[in-house]
Amino acid sequence: MNELSVLAAIEKRRSTKHFRPDPIADTVLNALVDAAAEAPSSYNLQPWRIVIVQSEEKKRALAAAAWNQAQIIEAPVTFVFAASLESWKAQMRQVIDTARAVGAWGTKMVSVVQGVAPGFHKDLGDRLREYTVKDSMIAATHLALAAESLGLASCFMNGWIEDDVKRVIGAENDPNIAIALLLPVGYAAETALHPGRLARKKLFFVDTLENPYRFTPKHLRSPRDKAMGLVHLPRLIDKVRLASRGELPGYNYLTTGFDKHLLDLLDVKPAAFEAAVLAAPDDDAVIRWLEANAKRLADEDKDAFNRRILAIGPTDEKRRQRFRVLLDEIDPTRTEIASFAELIDLAEGRI
Numbered sequence: 001m002n003e004l005s006v007l008a009a010i011e012k013r014r015s016t017k018h019f020r021p022d023p024i025a026d027t028v029l030n031a032l033v034d035a036a037a038e039a040p041s042s043y044n045l046q047p048w049r050i051v052i053v054q055s056e057e058k059k060r061a062l063a064a065a066a067w068n069q070a071q072i073i074e075a076p077v078t079f080v081f082a083a084s085l086e087s088w089k090a091q092m093r094q095v096i097d098t099a100r101a102v103g104a105w106g107t108k109m110v111s112v113v114q115g116v117a118p119g120f121h122k123d124l125g126d127r128l129r130e131y132t133v134k135d136s137m138i139a140a141t142h143l144a145l146a147a148e149s150l151g152l153a154s155c156f157m158n159g160w161i162e163d164d165v166k167r168v169i170g171a172e173n174d175p176n177i178a179i180a181l182l183l184p185v186g187y188a189a190e191t192a193l194h195p196g197r198l199a200r201k202k203l204f205f206v207d208t209l210e211n212p213y214r215f216t217p218k219h220l221r222s223p224r225d226k227a228m229g230l231v232h233l234p235r236l237i238d239k240v241r242l243a244s245r246g247e248l249p250g251y252n253y254l255t256t257g258f259d260k261h262l263l264d265l266l267d268v269k270p271a272a273f274e275a276a277v278l279a280a281p282d283d284d285a286v287i288r289w290l291e292a293n294a295k296r297l298a299d300e301d302k303d304a305f306n307r308r309i310l311a312i313g314p315t316d317e318k319r320r321q322r323f324r325v326l327l328d329e330i331d332p333t334r335t336e337i338a339s340f341a342e343l344i345d346l347a348e349g350r351i
């Protein structure tokens with residue numbers, strides 16, 4: 001299988017409650033461990049202790065510590081992300097020596113870490129737990145996204161009793177171990193729906209909490225704008241230009257959606273269209289290229305295509321759900337919006 005990009009894995013990841021019993025291959029498990037090991041941490045001190053729970057007996061005990069949530073029983077593996085509060089004392093020397101030896105940290109950085117980190121940790125007091133748990137959560141997020149990118153699913157979990165989890169992993173007598181998170185990982189036996197998110201403008205701000213962040217509309221023409229009598233063509237030309245500058249991150253492009261419908265209608269290969277747009281100084285030159293290379297279309301065919309594209313809306317429950325999430329995000333009062341073309345125009349501030 002093709003590994004998903006980070007953005008695609010973020011978009012696809014859902015908290016999964018039911019897993020198939022299929023085991024995870026050792027090579028895949030190694031890749032997940034590597035992804036967690038690569039997580040950043042405060043002073044690179046890597047305070048996490050990550051236990052891979054996979055025996056049936058331990059899984060049952062862990063599930064019992066987590067209100068018997070099914071995902072722990074069903075998933076082939078559950079990662080317990082623990083944090084060692086005092087690990088900085090024993091690990092700091094080696095962290096510094098390694099970073100210095102490979103040339104990543106110069107004398108200045110080494111003396112900062114050596115001089116500041118011990119006092120910093122001592123002054124943390126009760127917050128030491130919070131700081132080490134923070135680092136472990138980042139490692140868990142690395143692992144969950146890596147799992148998604150490799151075709152696995154996961155479920156972040158807070159629902160467990162800490163002392164019971166510690167007993168399962170043999171840490172019941174260690175006050176320096178805190179549990180950050182449980183993460184069952186395996187092959188999904190369900191397709192969980194996106195539960196929606198609050199409007200970005202309520203959660204993201206610029207400079208201060210009084211100033212909500214506003215998404216800048218992408219510099220794309222409306223899907224309703226026409227060229228050669230065809231809707232979406234000006235927008236597709238804009239997308240090619242933006243994508244070539246790396247300004248369309250995470251955007252479905254050329255082989256899907258309206259783009260694919262239009263290129264299929266014109267009987268033009270995506271790569272050829274892309275090359276033609278990038279070689280053309282303006283829209284007129286793109287149209288001349290299409291007149292020479294694309295399928296000739298009667299006016300009625302163009303009209304039928306235009307009507308079809310502009311009417312496309314969500315076709316199944318999953319897409320309807322996603323559509324509602326997107327609409328809620330932009331303006332929940334605009335309940336008349338039914339097609340993707342309208343949704344795009346609303347999102348980009350045209351209607």
Ligand SMILES: Cc1cc2nc3c(=O)[nH]c(=O)nc-3n(C[C@H](O)[C@H](O)[C@H](O)COP(=O)(O)O)c2cc1C
Nearest residue numbers: 013014015017069155156157158159160192194195
């Ligand atoms: C820190 C954390 C703890 C969570 N604990 C549980 C849990 O104990 N059991 C569970 O079924 N889901 C748990 N979830 C999953 C959330 O319910 C889920 O992330 C949320 O509904 C959003 O859905 P999504 O992950 O599919 O986007 C937890 C998620 C996070 C981030």
